[in-house]
Amino acid sequence: MTAAVxxxxxxxxxxxxxxxxxxxxxxIAAQLGGPPSGLQSAAPLRDDISTDEITPVxxxxxFDERLGRYPYTGLTAGAAHPIxxxxxxxxxxxxxxxxxxxxxxxxxxxxPMAEKSAGVRLVIAESFERIYRQNADNIGLYTSTDxxxxxxxxxxxxxxxxxxxxxxxxxxxxxxxxGGLLAFGQAHLQAVGQALAGGGRQARAAHGDAPSTLFExxxxxxxxxxxxxxxxxxxxxxxxxxxxxxxxHEYYTGMAAHMLHARFGRPLRLADPARIVVFEDHTSYVxxxxxxxxxxxxxxxxxxxxxxRDFVDAYQLRHxxxxxxxxxxxxxxxxxxxxxHAMMAEHYALPxxxxxxxxxxxxxxxxxxxxxxxxxxxxxxxxxxxxxVRLTMPASLRxxxxxxxxxxxxxxxxxxxxxxxxxxRSGAGVGKVFEFTGDAIAGLSIDERATLTNMTAELGGLTGxxxxxxxxxxxxxxxxxxxxxxxxxxxxxxxxxxxxxxxVDCQALSPLVAAxxxxxxxxxxxxxxxxxxxxxxxxGSCTAGxxxxxxAYHQVLAWAVERGLRLPDGVTLYLQYGTTAVRDxxxxxxxxxxxxxxxxxxxxxxxxxxxxxxxxxxxxxxQVTISAINRNFPGRSGPGSxxxxxxxxxxxxxxxxxxxxFAELRAGYAA
Numbered sequence: 001m002t003a004a005v006x007x008x009x010x011x012x013x014x015x016x017x018x019x020x021x022x023x024x025x026x027x028i029a030a031q032l033g034g035p036p037s038g039l040q041s042a043a044p045l046r047d048d049i050s051t052d053e054i055t056p057v058x059x060x061x062x063f064d065e066r067l068g069r070y071p072y073t074g075l076t077a078g079a080a081h082p083i084x085x086x087x088x089x090x091x092x093x094x095x096x097x098x099x100x101x102x103x104x105x106x107x108x109x110x111x112p113m114a115e116k117s118a119g120v121r122l123v124i125a126e127s128f129e130r131i132y133r134q135n136a137d138n139i140g141l142y143t144s145t146d147x148x149x150x151x152x153x154x155x156x157x158x159x160x161x162x163x164x165x166x167x168x169x170x171x172x173x174x175x176x177x178x179g180g181l182l183a184f185g186q187a188h189l190q191a192v193g194q195a196l197a198g199g200g201r202q203a204r205a206a207h208g209d210a211p212s213t214l215f216e217x218x219x220x221x222x223x224x225x226x227x228x229x230x231x232x233x234x235x236x237x238x239x240x241x242x243x244x245x246x247x248x249h250e251y252y253t254g255m256a257a258h259m260l261h262a263r264f265g266r267p268l269r270l271a272d273p274a275r276i277v278v279f280e281d282h283t284s285y286v287x288x289x290x291x292x293x294x295x296x297x298x299x300x301x302x303x304x305x306x307x308x309r310d311f312v313d314a315y316q317l318r319h320x321x322x323x324x325x326x327x328x329x330x331x332x333x334x335x336x337x338x339x340x341h342a343m344m345a346e347h348y349a350l351p352x353x354x355x356x357x358x359x360x361x362x363x364x365x366x367x368x369x370x371x372x373x374x375x376x377x378x379x380x381x382x383x384x385x386x387x388x389v390r391l392t393m394p395a396s397l398r399x400x401x402x403x404x405x406x407x408x409x410x411x412x413x414x415x416x417x418x419x420x421x422x423x424x425r426s427g428a429g430v431g432k433v434f435e436f437t438g439d440a441i442a443g444l445s446i447d448e449r450a451t452l453t454n455m456t457a458e459l460g461g462l463t464g465x466x467x468x469x470x471x472x473x474x475x476x477x478x479x480x481x482x483x484x485x486x487x488x489x490x491x492x493x494x495x496x497x498x499x500x501x502x503x504v505d506c507q508a509l510s511p512l513v514a515a516x517x518x519x520x521x522x523x524x525x526x527x528x529x530x531x532x533x534x535x536x537x538x539x540g541s542c543t544a545g546x547x548x549x550x551x552a553y554h555q556v557l558a559w560a561v562e563r564g565l566r567l568p569d570g571v572t573l574y575l576q577y578g579t580t581a582v583r584d585x586x587x588x589x590x591x592x593x594x595x596x597x598x599x600x601x602x603x604x605x606x607x608x609x610x611x612x613x614x615x616x617x618x619x620x621x622x623q624v625t626i627s628a629i630n631r632n633f634p635g636r637s638g639p640g641s642x643x644x645x646x647x648x649x650x651x652x653x654x655x656x657x658x659x660x661x662f663a664e665l666r667a668g669y670a671a
Contacts (some may be wrong), residue, residue: 010467016153017091021046021072021098025080032083032091039150043383045098046077048518050105050633051132055114057612058291061300063255067095067110067119076634088118097150098125101427104460106359109376110485112136122159124149130462131360137166137172138181169392171238175371181378181390182263212494213396214467215433218371224388227624233393240388244353244370247277248380249340252358254307256381264385271387272313277348278312279340280305280322284606291638292613313670323604324578325572337612338579338605341365341542344372345450348478349469349588350357351490361542361630363461366453367446368475369468374457394462395499396433400439402509408663411444412544412551412628417504419458420522423567430460432499435492440506441466445473448546453660454543455630458519467491475602496653502608505626513663514644519631523660525649532643536618536625537573537654539647540603541610544628545578547585549647554591556651556662557598563669568601568657574616576603577656598655618642 021527022028029461031037031600056074058065072083096115112135115123122142136143144164178184212220216233222241225231229239231354231553248256260268263410270276286292305322312319323337339347339356341364349355351369356362356483358380365372369446383389401414409547418424434456441449449471468486476482513528515521537552541543560566567573576597577583583605586592595602601615609616610629619626619641625642628650632642643659652662660668 013024013276016095016369017093018095018097018150018153019048019091019093020073021077023077023097024310025082026079027161028075028077031482032087036154038154039097039147042097046075047077047126048101048104049098049101050631050636051103051111052105052633052636054103054111055108056635058295058297059114060108060110060251061297062112063113063258063304063305065117067114068119071111071114071118071120074516074635077325088115088120090534092119095122095124095153096120098123100126101430101460102126102128103136103164104126104129105360105376105594105631107131107135107362107376107410107458108251109135109139109378112139112141113255116141120165122149127427127430129460131374133476134172134379136521137176138376138378140180140183142176169236169238172392174228177510182259183380185301186447187506196428211495211497212219213414213433213435213492213496213498214369214490215371215435215463216496217226217464218352218354220393222371224417228469231324235393235395239393241354241384241391242351243275243356243383243385243389244349245275245277245344245355246380246383246387246389247279247340247344247355247357247362249279249281249358250308251282252306252377252380253278253311254304256309256378257307257360259378259381260384261607268315268385270384273315273317274318276345276384277340277386278308278317278319279343280320281337281339281605282322282607282611282613284322284324284604285608289612289614290617292617297385300462303322317590322606325604328604338577338581339542339607340543341454342450342546346579350482351472352398352487354389356383360457360601361454363451363463363465364542364644365453366456366463367449369466369472369486369528371463371465373463377475382629392431392564394432394455396435396496396561397429397461397631398498398501399436399438399507400501401436401438401502401611403439403505405506405509408493408661409509409511410646410648412438412644413509413512414506415452415455415503416514416519416522416644417509418502419455419501419514420512421500421502422451423500424459425520427460428500431454434459434461434464435498436464436466436505437492438504440504441525442469442471445548448470450546451543455519458631468596472553511646511649511660511663513626513649514632516632516641516643517634523643525645525659525664526555528659531658531660532624532641533658534571534615534626534656535623535640536627537571537650538606538609538625538627538629538637539617539650540574540576540578540616541629543610543630544605544650545576545605545645547582549628550575550577550582550586551593553651554586554589554594556648556655556665557600559666560655561594561597565598565655567654571654571657573600574596574603574652575652576607576608576614576616577605579605612637626659
């Protein structure tokens with residue numbers, strides 16, 4: 001006999017209360033204010049609902065039941081935000097229905113936690129982003145991709161857990177049946193810890209003579225054999241793997257500590273704490289963040305940061321604190337700080353390792369030839385006490401970047417091109433490994449490769465990876481003073497199996513931009529006839545705050561300074577370093593003088609406007625931003641419209657006061 005889904009008891013003898021997330025705001029408003037709707041009357045449903053829309057950044061300062069007041073408060077339908085505070089809880093919604101790629105974007109577990117805390121028990125969508133669905137599994141929020149459940153639920157038919165986990169891997173199914181990862185049982189988690197400690201053998205590194213991808217080889221060298229997982233990692237299997245590095249930042253640490261102390265008490269026994277890194281990388285400018293100041297949550301942010309610092313102090317963890325303007329002015333060299341992803345590549349990750357972090361852009365470090373992927377809070381809490389992380393073995397896509405890039409075309413343009421491909425927009429990359437290879441890769445620096453792997457998050461993938469080579473060795477030696485040898489196994493076998501190969505003719509690429517609303521709205525800039533005016537230009541973030549990004553910013557702005565150009569009236573330019581090492585590099589090169597001469601505001605390292613956490617975010621819906629950040633979901637960087645572009649395109653657009661490539665700017669000046 002199978003158990004019924006733990007929806008309210010009335011679902012067994014009466015239809016539950018469903019909310020169809022329609023593209024029509026009046027349809028959503030009608031559902032919240034009156035009788036339930038039907039699927040046909042609500043169609044078409046919203047696709048690509050991001051976690052920024054489910055739980056906007058200001059809400060992330062909560063990490064308990066208070067989240068239940070806020071689900072979908074950032075959701076856009078048309079130009080409206082039809083779901084207000086407490087609307088879902090007040091209406092008694094317990095089933096939510098949406099379209100494709102539900103939960104894309106950030107790894108924030110706050111989103112499914114907010115839904116569950118509001119009373120939602122089941123989310124039905126055509127497809128889910130990997131991290132969102134795994135987070136939902138971990139906290140006991142049910143998900144399904146079976147649209148046939150809608151009619152059944154409306155008829156009052158029971159739905160079983162077995163039906164919901166049909167087709168899932170054994171480990172995921174077991175976690176869902178148990179009601180969540182921590183509820184999965186301390187006995188199982190202890191078994192994983194024992195496997196790490198030597199109580200169970202580490203699974204064999206070799207895989208016979210079967211051809212393998214680099215990703216598969218690394219995972220098999222980190223695979224843990226436990227009583228609840230297989231001894232080998234076949235595609236689709238749920239496994240536990242040993243993580244070389246686990247990192248977390250301030251928006252997740254309070255929630256993780258709350259979970260762990262509630263279940264295991266104090267003090268905790270953390271597994272290999274020397275391999276845990278804690279970052280405070282979103283809050284340098286919280287006092288200037290329009291988003292935080294307007295919402296009155298700056299005190300909440302202070303409490304959130306203090307909760308992290310208390311956890312760090314209690315367990316003596318490695319910690320990189322945020323860096324404010326005043327701290328930088330007092331002693332610029334006192335703090336090694338920066339955005340977690342860039343810091344991991346600058347200080348910690350090495351080829352062949354496994355790196356996990358509580359952020360969807362963790363694949364950044366895949367540029368060094370390691371497996372790096374994002375997880376939610378519960379997965380990280382589990383990893384803190386076991387040293388291991390859960391993974392469903394994915395398929396891989398081979399991204400062949402053929403030919404050399406033309407001058408002025410960057411890795412960001414490659415990603416914007418990939419994001420606009422029909423295959424990617426339809427979800428072909430969801431949950432997969434993106435292996436970047438080809439002629440163009442050989443000519444890209446580690447900083448540029450990191451743009452590709454970082455934005456695997458936008459492509460929907462688990463991670464991105466580039467096989468280590470001489471450029472990897474150079475980067476590690478020159479940037480970090482580390483000498484590494486590339487092991488003979490650190491490559492994909494010629495006949496390794498891929499789900500598909502996507503080939504990009506890099507010689508045919510030109511500068512691209514992505515129109516507001518989604519990073520997948522890419523278009524070659526040369527084909528854009530109407531060029532929107534620009535109010536704000538922003539260069540920074542983990543994607544575009546690296547050393548070579550600043551080389552590109554400086555190249556364009558130095559060209560302008562030499563010709564006596566300045567920013568047009570009404571345009572504000574922000575440049576924000578990714579790390580203190582990038583800042584120090586720019587100061588040593590004299591870039592800061594060029595930036596000041598052009599009229600840019602220079603910001604200390606932090607996530608900043610990318611996550612709506614500081615200067616550079618829009619403050620009015622009518623403002624237009626050109627930004628080098630990685631995503632432009634509604635509300636992501638303020639209420640205005642955000643176009644995405646490469647570092648040189650962002651600088652050229654700032655100087656022109658409208659969207660423009662650097663080549664176009666130079667041509668216009670010469671004319």
